[in-house]
Amino acid sequence: xxxxxxxxxxxVVSFDDVRLPADAVVADARQTAELLDRQRQLALxxxxxxxxxxxxxxxxxxxxxxxxxxxxxxxLASYQEIKHRFADMKSWLEAGHAISDAASELASVAKAxxxxxxxxxxxxxxxxxxxxxITFDHDLHLFLRRVTVNRALYGTxxxxxxxxxxxxxxxxxxx
Numbered sequence: 398x399x400x401x402x403x404x405x406x407x408x409v410v411s412f413d414d415v416r417l418p419a420d421a422v423v424a425d426a427r428q429t430a431e432l433l434d435r436q437r438q439l440a441l442x443x444x445x446x447x448x449x450x451x452x453x454x455x456x457x458x459x460x461x462x463x464x465x466x467x468x469x470x471x472x473l474a475s476y477q478e479i480k481h482r483f484a485d486m487k488s489w490l491e492a493g494h495a496i497s498d499a500a501s502e503l504a505s506v507a508k509a510x511x512x513x514x515x516x517x518x519x520x521x522x523x524x525x526x527x528x529x530x531i532t533f534d535h536d537l538h539l540f541l542r543r544v545t546v547n548r549a550l551y552g553t554x555x556x557x558x559x560x561x562x563x564x565x566x567x568x569x570x571x572x
Contacts, residue, residue, distance in 0.1 A: 402546040442500040459522035489514040505557040512554035
């Protein structure tokens with residue numbers, strides 16, 4: 398399969414008319430749902446951690462670039478708008494680290510937050526770099542591609558917000 402992420406490959410696997418012996422069964426229907434949910438949580442935690450790592454790398458690149466790049470005789474980082482953007486991005490980055498660290502318990506919360514603010518952070522860093530950020534001469538586009546694919550992988554932020562709402566409603570009904 399083709400994706401925007403040039404560094405990772407995806408494939409489709411299908412099984413048609415597969416028959417297995419009864420001793421190949423590893424779980425009953427209830428256990429299977431629990432096992433699949435646990436695998437989903439692990440996949441989400443891994444993708445979230447990877448996205449936060451990409452966010453950190455891109456933020457560090459943009460921060461260094463803003464001090465090295467001069468515009469109208471002064472560093473790009475000296476402009477108030479750039480300072481405000483960095484302040485926003487730093488808060489998203491720190492929140493992304495914190496929520497990703499707790500992702501085994503909060504997988505959908507982390508996915509919803511990182512999916513939105515990770516993409517926003519990378520886009521802001523891309524804007525700070527200007528045109529060079531989207532060329533093959535710079536690595537920033539690779540991080541953009543990874544965060545973009547991770548945003549959709551295992552469900553979108555909207556899917557996970559719905560999952561959170563359903564879990565909260567189920568807890569309230571059970572109480």
